[in-house]
Amino acid sequence: MARIVMKFGGTSMAGIERIRSxxxxxxxxVEAGNEVAVVVSAMAGETDRLVGFCREASPLYDPREYDxxxxxxxxxxxxxxxxxxxxxxxxxxxxxxWQLPINTDQAFAKARIGGIETEALNVSLSAGEVAVIPGxxxxxxxxxxxxxxxxxxxxxxxxxxxxxxxxxxxIYTDVDGVYTTDxxxxxxxxxxxxxxxxxxxxxxxxxxxxxxTRSVGLAMKExxxxxxxxxxxxxxxxxxxxxxxxxxxGEEEIEDVERQLITGIAHDKNEAKITLTGxxxxxxxxxxxxxxxxAANINVDMIIQNIAHRSSGSTxxxxxxxxxxxSDLPRSIEALNxxxxxxxxxxxxxxxxxxxxxxxxxxMRSHAxxxxxxxxxxxxxxxxILAISTSEIKVSVLIHExxxxxxxxxxxxxxxxxxxxx
Amino acid sequence: MARIVMKFGGTSMAGIERIRSxxxxxxxxVEAGNEVAVVVSAMAGETDRLVGFCREASPLYDPREYDxxxxxxxxxxxxxxxxxxxxxxxxxxxxxxWQLPINTDQAFAKARIGGIETEALNVSLSAGEVAVIPGxxxxxxxxxxxxxxxxxxxxxxxxxxxxxxxxxxxIYTDVDGVYTTDxxxxxxxxxxxxxxxxxxxxxxxxxxxxxxTRSVGLAMKExxxxxxxxxxxxxxxxxxxxxxxxxxxGEEEIEDVERQLITGIAHDKNEAKITLTGxxxxxxxxxxxxxxxxAANINVDMIIQNIAHRSSGSTxxxxxxxxxxxSDLPRSIEALNxxxxxxxxxxxxxxxxxxxxxxxxxxMRSHAxxxxxxxxxxxxxxxxILAISTSEIKVSVLIHExxxxxxxxxxxxxxxxxxxxx
Numbered sequence: 001m002a003r004i005v006m007k008f009g010g011t012s013m014a015g016i017e018r019i020r021s022x023x024x025x026x027x028x029x030v031e032a033g034n035e036v037a038v039v040v041s042a043m044a045g046e047t048d049r050l051v052g053f054c055r056e057a058s059p060l061y062d063p064r065e066y067d068x069x070x071x072x073x074x075x076x077x078x079x080x081x082x083x084x085x086x087x088x089x090x091x092x093x094x095x096x097x098w099q100l101p102i103n104t105d106q107a108f109a110k111a112r113i114g115g116i117e118t119e120a121l122n123v124s125l126s127a128g129e130v131a132v133i134p135g136x137x138x139x140x141x142x143x144x145x146x147x148x149x150x151x152x153x154x155x156x157x158x159x160x161x162x163x164x165x166x167x168x169x170x171i172y173t174d175v176d177g178v179y180t181t182d183x184x185x186x187x188x189x190x191x192x193x194x195x196x197x198x199x200x201x202x203x204x205x206x207x208x209x210x211x212x213t214r215s216v217g218l219a220m221k222e223x224x225x226x227x228x229x230x231x232x233x234x235x236x237x238x239x240x241x242x243x244x245x246x247x248x249x250g251e252e253e254i255e256d257v258e259r260q261l262i263t264g265i266a267h268d269k270n271e272a273k274i275t276l277t278g279x280x281x282x283x284x285x286x287x288x289x290x291x292x293x294x295a296a297n298i299n300v301d302m303i304i305q306n307i308a309h310r311s312s313g314s315t316x317x318x319x320x321x322x323x324x325x326x327s328d329l330p331r332s333i334e335a336l337n338x339x340x341x342x343x344x345x346x347x348x349x350x351x352x353x354x355x356x357x358x359x360x361x362x363x364m365r366s367h368a369x370x371x372x373x374x375x376x377x378x379x380x381x382x383x384x385i386l387a388i389s390t391s392e393i394k395v396s397v398l399i400h401e402x403x404x405x406x407x408x409x410x411x412x413x414x415x416x417x418x419x420x421x422x
Numbered sequence: 423m424a425r426i427v428m429k430f431g432g433t434s435m436a437g438i439e440r441i442r443s444x445x446x447x448x449x450x451x452v453e454a455g456n457e458v459a460v461v462v463s464a465m466a467g468e469t470d471r472l473v474g475f476c477r478e479a480s481p482l483y484d485p486r487e488y489d490x491x492x493x494x495x496x497x498x499x500x501x502x503x504x505x506x507x508x509x510x511x512x513x514x515x516x517x518x519x520w521q522l523p524i525n526t527d528q529a530f531a532k533a534r535i536g537g538i539e540t541e542a543l544n545v546s547l548s549a550g551e552v553a554v555i556p557g558x559x560x561x562x563x564x565x566x567x568x569x570x571x572x573x574x575x576x577x578x579x580x581x582x583x584x585x586x587x588x589x590x591x592x593i594y595t596d597v598d599g600v601y602t603t604d605x606x607x608x609x610x611x612x613x614x615x616x617x618x619x620x621x622x623x624x625x626x627x628x629x630x631x632x633x634x635t636r637s638v639g640l641a642m643k644e645x646x647x648x649x650x651x652x653x654x655x656x657x658x659x660x661x662x663x664x665x666x667x668x669x670x671x672g673e674e675e676i677e678d679v680e681r682q683l684i685t686g687i688a689h690d691k692n693e694a695k696i697t698l699t700g701x702x703x704x705x706x707x708x709x710x711x712x713x714x715x716x717a718a719n720i721n722v723d724m725i726i727q728n729i730a731h732r733s734s735g736s737t738x739x740x741x742x743x744x745x746x747x748x749s750d751l752p753r754s755i756e757a758l759n760x761x762x763x764x765x766x767x768x769x770x771x772x773x774x775x776x777x778x779x780x781x782x783x784x785x786m787r788s789h790a791x792x793x794x795x796x797x798x799x800x801x802x803x804x805x806x807i808l809a810i811s812t813s814e815i816k817v818s819v820l821i822h823e824x825x826x827x828x829x830x831x832x833x834x835x836x837x838x839x840x841x842x843x844x
Binding site: 050053056065071098099143144 | 438441442472475476478479480482483484486487488489490491493494495497498500501502504505506508509515516518520521565566567
């Protein structure tokens, strides 16, 4: 007997017919002798509808009331899945965020889970009941509904899996696993059988879009074995432990045969490039740029500071280029313009027509080798590199957006990731 | 300063534009110096949508999970109204059923309110905050969401008004008050300025459809002054205590000028007539009929037992006719057929093409006089009376459904209820 968490996204919950399919799949896990908790999203489109109501009611809505409104979407699907399970003879009950409870901090609309009480849950699971838990929601210390921010249901699932010491957390999604790159760009992309938390973090945060980044971070911290599976296969699919999804695990669990230098290529078009010209080249001027952005909670990613190239009066000046998420561009411009006097820059130039391409792999022993292959491959195709950044397990470059697909394709081939032709 | 409860139905909450109108109206009450709690319904159509999901998931849905699903409609509108109030500078917060809490019994999907804790609510109201409370929902002793059954938001409003010792409970609805009869049938129907709880109970339960019956019974028990008002008048309407709605009050509050023999004429097409033929005319046979109906929680209204008219063997037999709500007819037939051996009836004849017409008035001193006017008036128009029942403040007759409008019109005139021609 294993304890497992199954998580289903909005597409899987979109309508009663699909909820019935989910119930059938849950039933197979129960019949395989497992103790099962199911974490569900709202029906596809429902959260957008509810968020739209809040925005229409007031663009500056109270996040506490927003949470009351938007948490209802998962409440509905939890009750419906419990009903659908009972209808096929599976004991089940819903547990809302405030009922378990799933305790969070008071950061309404983007709360973080503090802890999940499992006493009642364990009694229920031991009695053979499936626990149906709405994702995305919790309750604050003062007893108000909180939500975890968009995509938070993945995080809920991992947190529930950690709290109930589940053997596995199965995330059912629109895709059937994690691929070496986006299969819409590279038809010969391969599905990975295993990937480490660290790689998944890089792949997710740079655009693989399979799992919410926070959930992967939590899984890594709590050592929850996460499996990504397709929710689209037929009702007669076998129990999940025989399905060929992707397991996200610690590096020590990766089997030798799976080890490669590079695990995957990710791309992300949601970055914007900002260049400040004529920044005084003196101590503290870079801090003056990033302090206001940090205060506005804007994540700066790639940073390039050109060498001082001209002098104006007594101080030399330089250009500073960096990237921020495109959605934060307007706020970034506002924050920088407000700090213009302190920073002392000339022009602010911004460009959203850029893409970040990342080569990811825990097997990467030497950045130099990986990076040189990358630069050579891109250079041979005439793709201009606007910025570079690296972390322990990846090398990223910023390029012009129009060249995204070409860059991904040639890199996928260059690192030997293409599947054998069928 | 007064304490008031304002209750808005689904039509008033159908979309953000209307929720904004509600917020504006609440603001006027706050600016008039009142402490205000608002009880809201779900957006029009939303509860039906949610109920539809539950039925589709399983016709035999678990009422505990049904409550989780359907309670979400009012949760959404509570949050949205709080946001809309804040947007126009009114301090407000939502209080869900489990947050106040509104304690109910465990009769899921048709729960009854046991008590409402007001400690936190009073602190909030004293701080000048408008409390926005979802109608229709509460929480059971074991911490699960309950709902009060369809139309339960009126009951929630009255219960909240009683708990917070409100000076008035204003129910905003699609109509602008309680009329002497249905104005769609009798254009010269008059709006009543005052009506007693008892009269309202009869008018509501027999079809006036302004307020849920249970809410009126609760208002009577708790002596809550209820005002029925139109939600459709413009945003520039004055505060509610100057609006010409209908006040529902104790008999002692009725002003002399308002006293009349008959207050109104109600009609109800949602009754079905059942006749059992050949019922043995012996002690216990009527009990044998009504025991299974009572066990199935079906309300029997009018009952006529004909005089025994024929004998078969050693016992004489009789026909028993009674009415049940049309919606309970299938279950009634099933319950009676199952008990057929015990009851020993011949045929079961049923007819849904009937209507109950009721003449209501606390001023009714003698039923005989009221009833004879009724029978003469209907008889003069050739309307056949199928059954008769009376209570302290009403006389009801069952007639053929096709004659409903004619009967209401002629009775309205006969009892002098027609308004002066404009």
